Amino acid sequence: MASSSGAAIGPSAGGLTRSQMMGALAGVLLGILLSALDQTIVGTALPKVIAQLQGLDRYAWVFTAYMLTSTATMPIWGKLSDIYGRKWLYMLGMAVFVLGSALSGASQSMNQLILFRAVQGLGAGAMLPISLSIIGDIFPPAERGKYQGITGAVFGIASIFGPALGGYITDSLNWRWVFYINLPVGIVALIVVYLTLPNFGLRTRHAVDYLGAALLVAGIVPLLLAFTWAGAEYPWLSVPILGLLAASIVLLAFFIWTERRAQEPILPLTLFRNDIFSVSSFTSFLIGIGMFGPLLFIPLFVQGVLGQSATTSGAVITPTMLSFVVASIISGQLMSRWGRYRIIAVVGLSVATVGIFLLSRMTAETSVLNVTINMVIMGLGLGSVMSPFTIIVQNAVEYRFMGVATSSITFFRSIGGTIGAAILGSFLSMTFASQLASAMPPAVKQAVPADRLADIHDPQALLDPQSMTMLRSLFAGAGAQADALLAQLLDAIRLALAVALHDVFLVATVIMAIAVVSAFFLREIPLRRSHRAGLADAMMEGGGEMVMDAHPAPDRSATP
Secondary structure: OEEOOHHHOOOOHHHOOHHHHHHHHHHHHHHHHHHHHHHHHHHHHHHHHHHHHOOHHHOOHHHHHHHHHHHHHHHHHHHHHHHHOHHHHHHHHHHHHHHHHHHHHOOOOHHHHHHHHHHHHHHHHHHHHHHHHHHHHHOOHHHHHHHHHHHHHHHHHHHHHHHHHHHHHHHHOOOOHHHHOHHHHHHHHHHHHHHHOOEEEEEOOOOOOHHHHHHHHHHHHHHHHHHHHEOOOEOOOOHHHHHHHHHHHHHHHHHHHHHOOOOOOOOOHHHHHOHHHHHHHHHHHHHHHHHHHHHHHHHHHHHHHOOOOHHHHHHHHHHHHHHHHHHHHHHHHHHHHHOOOHHHHHHHHHHHHHHHHHHHOOOOOOOHHHHHHHHHHHHHHHHOOOOHHHHHHHHHOOHHHHHHHHHHHHHHHHHHHHHHHHHHHHHHHHHHHHHHHHHOOHHHHHHOOHHHHHHHOOHHHHOOHHHHHHHHHHOHHHHHHHHHHHHHHHHHHHHHHHHHHHHHHHHHHHHHHHHHHHHHOOOOOOOOOOOHHHHHHHHHHHOOEEEEEOOOOOOOOOOO
8 A cells, every 4th residue: 555645646647657547447437338338238138138037017127226326326426436535436336236236146036126126226326426436536637528428438438338239149149148247347447447547545544424324225215216206106196195205305414414513424415515516416407307208298299209220219319329439539629629618508408499499390291311410419418528527527526526516516407307308208198198189089089988988088099009008909899990990099099199298208308407507607727737736635624644555566666
């Protein structure tokens, strides 16, 4: 172990040579790729998983369990990395993720799979925020944009190739290999991280806030469950949803009360006194809401309204992710060269807002090419703002808070995505139902038995062959009129769905427009070109020393 004073970590990116910096970056990117691929390939295999394990009623829990544990624990992992250093916690997160992958692949029941996906999520909750903090340790803020833009590109690439890879693995091998594939990748990533990554950390006197950590998880889990189930499993005003929301409010209020009194809070509330952190967190929350709506519902528009295949739907998403990757890299480069970030945030969010607004103008007559162009515009905007907010926050807070501040940005964006998906999904259902009621021809209403009317208020009929068979059965007694009545019903469903999606995209446009306004309030301070100032301040206040374990030991005499 090598100890040094804060002065030893200067403008040369932590005293590492260029080869050591690139080796450490490679380890970080492998970990990010491991998590990103898993999120994109699992969905492809789920139909065969459900068929074998017999758990259609728990289908959504395969994702929900992962999302709950990963999102709820992000700030905790970030804070612990501030206390104990990044390297070993990052490796622990990867090890837990790999263990969860192995167990998920060996699952013999749906309940086992759900439990082991929660274990995976627990590891994933460490991997993304700590990886971004590690980049913050290695590179000063003025250089950070170049490399954090690459992390966004990794996610984009995984989104492009992940579904196809998942399909190939499921068809050619077995669905279990969708999880087992993480084992060799994870082991390689662990080895690379161990060999190349220094253990940056600020060794200080500390007291772990166990009560705060427990209350944070206990408060966030019911909140996420409420917004995941609302409108799908239970009505919004049902007792289970209201009970979950009430429990979340009480527990989070107790969490805030505890954090104000904790010696070293798991989520320091003093961070919110920093206007840059507060504005960035709020804007990231809005981005989470605004971006998940279009990404979630565009396949429904392409397949349901335009009547295209799932393959065509995927062909629309692919250019979007490519534009996301390109914009992420370019915005990172510009941020590093200009040393400016507010203009990038405002312009990027404005472009995303325009793209989503163009989505709201689409109708059943819109061509697939126009849909693709609109999605590319949105992707360019979103890709350009995903990395900058992490760098903005890292540059604005003391070094001792970098881990928890970094994880908080990802945390708020994830919470926004969950809440946005629930609210926009419920809004879609309500609007669709009212539009269908007014668009349905009287002859169709008369032909459908009164006790079966509820069966036609589902746009899945446009996508699912089984739902289509069910609709045909409704008109079994209509004789020669059956096909004509079914065609009229499908036209009404398409029209109602087009109007409902128009309204959903319009709501998302408004939310993104608010994010643009919020970005205008970002106070711009110079991006530090050295770690020295932040570390010196952190040690002065924390009474500790900067510690960097490296394997191999870094050559401090070399200039990167």
